[in-house]
Amino acid sequence: MNLKNKVISNDFTVGIIGLGYVGLPLALEFANKGIGVIGFDLDQFKIKKILKEKSSYIKHIPSEKIRSAVDSGKLTATTDFSKLPEADAVIICVPTPLNVNREPDMSYVVSTAETIFKYLRKGQLISLESTTYPGTTDEILLKMFESNGFKAGKDFYLCFSPEREDPNNEKYSTSTIPKVLGGVTKDCIEIGKLIYEKVIVKVVPVSSTKAAESTKLLENIFRSINIALVNELKVVFDKMGIDVWEVIEAASTKPFGYTPFYPGPGLGGHCIPIDPFYLTWKAREYEISTKFIELAGEINTAMPEYVVSKVYHALNENKKCINGSKILLLGLSYKKDIDDLRESPSLKLIELLQDEGAVVDYSDDYVTMIPKLRKYDFNKKSVALTKKNIEKYDLVLLSTDHSYYDYKFIFDNAKLIVDTRNAFKKFKGRKLFKA
Numbered sequence: 202m203n204l205k206n207k208v209i210s211n212d213f214t215v216g217i218i219g220l221g222y223v224g225l226p227l228a229l230e231f232a233n234k235g236i237g238v239i240g241f242d243l244d245q246f247k248i249k250k251i252l253k254e255k256s257s258y259i260k261h262i263p264s265e266k267i268r269s270a271v272d273s274g275k276l277t278a279t280t281d282f283s284k285l286p287e288a289d290a291v292i293i294c295v296p297t298p299l300n301v302n303r304e305p306d307m308s309y310v311v312s313t314a315e316t317i318f319k320y321l322r323k324g325q326l327i328s329l330e331s332t333t334y335p336g337t338t339d340e341i342l343l344k345m346f347e348s349n350g351f352k353a354g355k356d357f358y359l360c361f362s363p364e365r366e367d368p369n370n371e372k373y374s375t376s377t378i379p380k381v382l383g384g385v386t387k388d389c390i391e392i393g394k395l396i397y398e399k400v401i402v403k404v405v406p407v408s409s410t411k412a413a414e415s416t417k418l419l420e421n422i423f424r425s426i427n428i429a430l431v432n433e434l435k436v437v438f439d440k441m442g443i444d445v446w447e448v449i450e451a452a453s454t455k456p457f458g459y460t461p462f463y464p465g466p467g468l469g470g471h472c473i474p475i476d477p478f479y480l481t482w483k484a485r486e487y488e489i490s491t492k493f494i495e496l497a498g499e500i501n502t503a504m505p506e507y508v509v510s511k512v513y514h515a516l517n518e519n520k521k522c523i524n525g526s527k528i529l530l531l532g533l534s535y536k537k538d539i540d541d542l543r544e545s546p547s548l549k550l551i552e553l554l555q556d557e558g559a560v561v562d563y564s565d566d567y568v569t570m571i572p573k574l575r576k577y578d579f580n581k582k583s584v585a586l587t588k589k590n591i592e593k594y595d596l597v598l599l600s601t602d603h604s605y606y607d608y609k610f611i612f613d614n615a616k617l618i619v620d621t622r623n624a625f626k627k628f629k630g631r632k633l634f635k636a
Contacts, residue, residue: 204289204324204358208395214239215396216288218313220247220278222471222541223330223364224294225259226375230400232270239288240278251278260540260567261369285320290328290396293317294364297331298475298575305334305479307341314342321346326358326392332417332476334483337361338410343385354386360393361410363417368539379403383413421476422494427462428473429497432504435464444635446623466600466621466636467504467546469535474501474544505549508621511636512554512598515617518634521595524558529584529594531611532601533565540567547600548577554598562594566605588614599624 207213214237217224228238242248250256255271256264270276285291295309310331317327327346329338338361343353353359362382367373380401384390394404407413435445445464453461468474477494484491516523535545542548547563548571554561562584563571570582584590586606591597591614602622612618612628621636 204326204392205395207289208392208399211236211399213237213289213396214287216241216285216291217294218242218291218317219294219296219331220244220251221294221296222259222368223366224292225262226366227292227294227330227364227400228276229262229266229270230376232273232275233266234400235273235275236399237274238270238276239284240276241280241282241285242278243280245280248278248280251276259368261538282316283320285317286322286325288325290326291317293327293329293331295331296471297333297479298471299478303478304482307333307337310337311341314345318345318349321349321351321357323351323356326360326389326396328360328362328393328396330362330364332363332421332472332479333414334479335411335414335418336483337414338383339385354384354388358384358386358389358392359410360384360389361413362393362397363413365417365420368536368541376400377402379405381405381407381413381416383407383410385410415480418476418480421472422480422497424462425468425473425477425501426493426497427460428464428468429500431462431464433500436507439635446626446635463623464621465504465546466508466550468501469543469545469547470541471543474498505546505553508546508550508598508600508619508636509553509557511619511634512559512596513557515619515634516596519617523554525560526595527560527593528554528562529591529597530554530561530563531565531597531599531606532603533563533568533571533583534601534603537601537603538567538605542568542571542574545601548574548579550598550600551579551581552577564590565601565603567603586611591615 215231216239217228218241220240220242228240231238250258251267255268257267293313295313298306300306343359351357360382362380365378380397382393382404384393390406394406397404438445449461452459481491481494513523516526533547534541551561564584564586571579596617597615599620599622602624608625617632619634619636625633
């Protein structure tokens with residue numbers, strides 16, 4: 202039976218490489234629809250959590266979903282990539298970070314492609330979901346896969362379909378967010394669309410993999426530039442004695458021609474701080490300077506330093522020196538109500554404050570301890586938000602506005618507060634500073 206008929210009859214198996222914030226939710230969607238899934242990951246911890254404990258290692262994904270998928274026999278997981286030929290469709294969900302020079306680190310994609318190539322069989326579909334620069338699918342995967350004599354659209358199918366995961370978004374989930382899909386050939390697009398339509402409410406085909414790759418970049422460049430704009434306006438308005446949050450709220454009453462974006466302590470997550478630089482890097486190949494993108498990156502990257510300057514000011518106003526001051530940072534994850542630390546500005550804030558001699562602790566029930574990361578090794582554990590604990594700090598710095606925080610309790614017991622999220626907007630007093 203060919204792949205198209207297998208998909209139509211629901212008699213196919215999906216392999217997902219990378220069981221993180223993108224791969225695991227997608228695997229669960231396929232399993233929930235009765236489609237067999239083999240999850241591939243090098244991390245033994247993740248495999249153990251799925252197969253032996255049947256529990257989640259991502260806080261916003263309930264363990265019950267994993268238990269149900271495993272017990273149904275539709276989800277399994279392994280570190281053994283020799284099982285790749287068992288999958289009819291292989292979906293790549295591996296990281297695409299930046300290196301120390303802020304250039305694309307394609308090592309995960311390349312090593313994954315090399316592994317797939319080793320086991321590639323006729324009739325398989327390969328879909329790359331990792332965000333990357335336009336041309337990646339054709340220049341890396343297609344070139345490699347066709348080097349053994351296979352022909353895309355005939356012997357195998359190759360697509361790019363960018364992930365649009367938004368962790369813990371109560372309005373949209375993996376299955377309800379429309380999915381863009383580009384293929385190397387029309388047959389690749391057709392097969393890819395059939396497969397994704399099994400679990401996604403709407404699949405949006407585009408003419409090529411490059412168009413699909415560019416779509417993802419446009420989405421996040423749009424957000425990066427607009428967030429940079431309000432971050433810059435925050436600094437300007439603060440100097441003028443104007444509350445940027447009040448201005449944004451007032452502007453948001455306009456029913457057309459305006460979309461609200463909100464300032465913060467810096468950008469976090471895998472997408473917005475990283476994705477725009479993939480296009481910047483690729484554009485240099487065409488001798489084009491992406492000025493808007495680079496300027497936005499400069500502004501957003503500088504926000505933690507601005508926050509630290511406000512901490513300086515708040516302590517100075519109260520005759521305190523930052524060197525030796527005890528500071529409690531609230532919220533470690535990059536956005537509220539999740540446990541994702543990727544590119545979190547909170548980590549940069551800890552580093553900057555410690556460099557200035559401050560003694561920094563943090564409190565975040567979603568991240569009870571800071572693991573060793575690529576850039577940071579803090580060896581810290583979350584502090585409980587008791588009255589006694591809060592009172593012993595010279596300043597409380599709100600970086601991530603988790604919903605579970607009792608803001609009145611914190612306000613009543615903190616000596617000083619620097620708020621980067623407007624979370625204390627209901628409270629007034631000389632102890633409160635906005636950043």
